[in-house]
Amino acid sequence: MKHFTVILLLGFAFLAISCGNGTEESMDYSQLSEEELMEIATDLAKNTIMVDGHVDLPYRMKVGGFTLQREILNVAERTEGGNFDFPRSKEGGLDAPFMSIYIPSRYQEMGGAKALADSLILMTERLTTTWPDKFGLAYGPDEIEENFEAGKISLPMGMENGAPIEDNLDNIRYFYERGIRYITLTHGKDNLIGDSSYDTTYTHGGLSEFGVEVVKEMNRVGIMVDISHVSDDTFYDVMEVSQVPVIASHSSARHFTPGFERNMGDEMIKKLAENDGVIMINFGGSFIDQDFREGNDAAREHIINWLAENELSRNDPEAQEYISAYVAENNPFPSVQRVADHFDHIVGLVGIDHLGFGSDFDGVGDTLPTGLKDVSMYPNLIAELLKRGYSKEDIEKFCYKNVFRVWKAVEDFAKASA
Template sequence: MMRKSIWIVLGLGLLMACSAKTEKIDYTKLSEEEVLAEAKKIAHETIIVDGHMDLPFRMYNLGNHLNGEVYDFINRQTEGNIDYVRAKEGGLDAPFMAIYIPASYQEKGGAKVLADTLIMMVERLVNTWPDKLALAKSPQEIEENFKKGLLSLPMGIENGAAIEDDINNLQYFFDRGIRYMTLTHGKDNLIGDSSYDTARTNNGLSDFGKKVVLEMNRLGMIVDVSHVDDKTFFDVAEVSKAPLVATHSSARHFTPGFERNVSDEIIQKIAEKKGMVMITFGGSFIDQGYAAAGDSIRAHIQEWLKTNNLTMQDSAAQAYIKAYRAQHAPTVHVSKIAEHIDHVVKLVGIDYVGLGSDFDGVGDSLPEGMKDASMYPNLIAELLKMGYSREDIEKICHKNFFRVWNDILNAAG
């Protein structure tokens, strides 16, 4: 009898332990401090992938590489949105390094050379601090780096102009570690038409562009549809045999008429293709009022320069512009990013959304609470307050992207 009682007590204890382990926390009932503490815990225990950061081009503009210096990525910096310290503070594990090619290189040449230079600069970071940084060419490598405590630096090309007019350069860049390519950027190119260009040079995806998409499918390179116009997107969706990703786009629902963001119809087509939208953070991307205020500031400055017969380069103008912008700068809160994520989820489901900050690419237009890579917990906290579970947030942070990336790799060949 005694033995039976012991087993009953042990059984009840085990049952209670299992129940406690599987019990879900209702984050909506916690205080702000408690929610943020939980958000920080989640951020550091799960992998966070960010689809797009412009650190390489910012390093390039600093010119350190010209005299053989390596940018001090490993220590906290006062400029830019990311360094190793802030990434670790925010729980960021795999920021995609954008190999950005400005549209001007389509006209003057040198796009491939610039791409090679930027790739080399990322490689030098990794080679300089191999105990802290590592390249990553697959979800598996990011997971392995995470277990080792290493920050992964996967790479993607922003602007297909990098391959110039030679489709064989896709294989070349894939071999160099590039795992996605944004088809266009600020202007139409040989591949297709840009959301920022009104020329509509190709009337969508060009014949060359169709070959590019299929070759990317063959290689297992992610087709990034951020920056393309709507016609080009739907052409790509028809041609591609693999899922599509918008690595840094937000929902046009909140910014009517802004074609750079993705419409509900595009979001639905991306989900139909089993891809995903990675929400970007810039103020003008996530809030119509912020964008309008920015337009008003620029219009005022242009009129003031004209009236005073000055240019942006004049010191007197720079002082006035700095003061005026500081006085009239619009603000937006990190919660707006969460609203964009929530819109995608309500439209097509939790499996088709992720994060694509565009850090180092949107200047000082970032929301309050999301100014740099240390602040991912603030966004996670907003999602928790909206009722998202830890499982949901893990999908948003990396599981959705890993699923899509693996599907693209499996469809290759």
């Protein structure tokens, strides 16, 4: 009888996640075992389009010494290190990671921002020409759907830092034609567009006059405005200027990290939702948990001093062993449950229609939470969300429907403005 009950529960669960007529059987996932829940979550992840708003693979390739003149990093196979590659993406059900065309703030001062952006775009394109059976470019939701049906991983692109626009609005259309579909207006420092959450100079007091024109031109061209990294004043200026919904491609809820301006406060999240936008949750430990954030600063200082005293680098086996043990004992990582807490909090504020995944994989180093260490582990988060009462339709919204709604609204506005 016990065996029959388990089979019956799994049968109801399968019906709940595969029902195609828009309805969903009531299912209390909390009554299932962890193994049963993971089977359902994995099936859902692999059979639903999953978009991630921010994966830093292009810059990971650059830092690793890969260039257009050298052999490219073989992410078609399982890689040593990093958080993203094709096999792990397939295991986790990731179908459309936005490739971050990341431009460090120093390029604003030393020059070369546009050239760096071009090179990272070319490196991303090269992935799709080197392994055309595994990766495909995507310039909109339609291409993502086509690639999904073909079993390919889509590589849409977003530019992190508007510095490559330089002081020329024509570069916005240039980057649209190069495949860029969102631009994060600032990064670590204030730029020509506006003020950064990481800076303290408040150069413009929000968007600059030029920044206002940048947002308007992005609306006209059809590039999503990304407000991750901007200061609060810049955010509210964007909300006044933009005529279409905007995104936060990789931010989390400031409720859990008081004083961390890089995350979004409750009133900002409400304003974003009023604009019909989407916040895509960053998985980095310092973004999701205040205790880890504070402990990480102290642990980093200790490790730097220990490495210097012992004349070791982080790559030495002895150092890696020590660092792992020290962090585990003195600053344990938050868990996948903490990421789900951010979903709960934001749903409580603005409902189910304004959330997505924005992991920051390959961009937040070794701070990722237990259970979300790489792209193979999205089912762990989906299982936790199912356990908390979220439905199949809710999960589909988080995975792609919410961001597709914004993306299509931006596309429609641009077509009407042409």
